[in-house]
Amino acid sequence: MLVDNKILPVLVIHDQKKAIDLAKCLYDSGIRNIEIALRTDSAKKSVDNIVNSQIPMNVGIGTILTIDDLIFAKQVGANFGLSPSADAPIIKKSIELDFNFIPGISTPTDISLAITYGINKLKFFPAENLGGMDYLNTINSPFKHLNLKYVVLGGINQTNFIKYIKSDNIIGVGGSWIAEEKLIKNNNWNEISVRAKKFLELSV
Template structure:
């Protein structure tokens, strides 16, 4: 199979725009708009709404249409059907925990950039062979953490990552300080309890703190 290439410029602009991309699991569609607004006010306009709940696609649709200052992406995309559904709902970027030929094919037909997951050297080589140089590193902590990711920087100097999974405010800078990390993904900026209680000001404050993390 020949390399298809990644929408690198478009995706890198998103990843470089903020140190943390909020990874969100939204249970109620009504929370999507105020949550996206709070995170954007806090300096984190690019958000990833994961397809882990029945409300996810409607949440993407609502946030992308009603919060113009937000840049709404879709996460936990596992197949071309979900890719198409997320794109139709207004997702501006797509995040997947892994990479398959079917997803690569779907992404090659779309202007929406794909950030796929890869961990092992073999997976990184396969992704690079298809023209992908920006990858999600998931689950980051469980896969070996910042130390493991640092060890990949020399043999895979052309690949850069967004680590997600077990990344929080206490260890985010361990990842952000690495030369092969562009940004991190995390859910700590929008805890379930604060979302459920509608405490948007507190979420905005968490986002402001995260937006100032050094890289």
């Protein structure tokens, strides 16, 4: 679902005209996976711009809160989608659509719901607020034999991401620290590139 590396920049884009320049900057810096959060009026158009560009980016859509969001993700050609919660109707619809969907979990109950539908890739959110890897390892322990994999988001930054990257259970580490909103707003592609390269190097 994620390719080449575990780094997953979360992008909050307020101007769709910046989307392609941003994606190109990240791709040229070694980033292969991005999550575009559906939190702005420009988010859906930004996804469309990137998916239909010549940039071979692995595009994910985040903040999927409704079935309509899920249908949009499938129809626009996104590679995967993520939600902050485990919502049964959305999970069912993702299976019906044959779409790579990663529901959010924060408790063993959430995990149980997801695996009932055959989902084995989950979003642990909000990771740091809940206790980080110690908490995740604890709630995952009853399910360890199922070899579940996690994308972690929430409170992760340049100082704490390394502990997640090194875990075999983690397939993706997401956050906005590589391409912060203010950097995107100011077209600071150089700083975004520097950060992307730095954290890719640290994650090896």
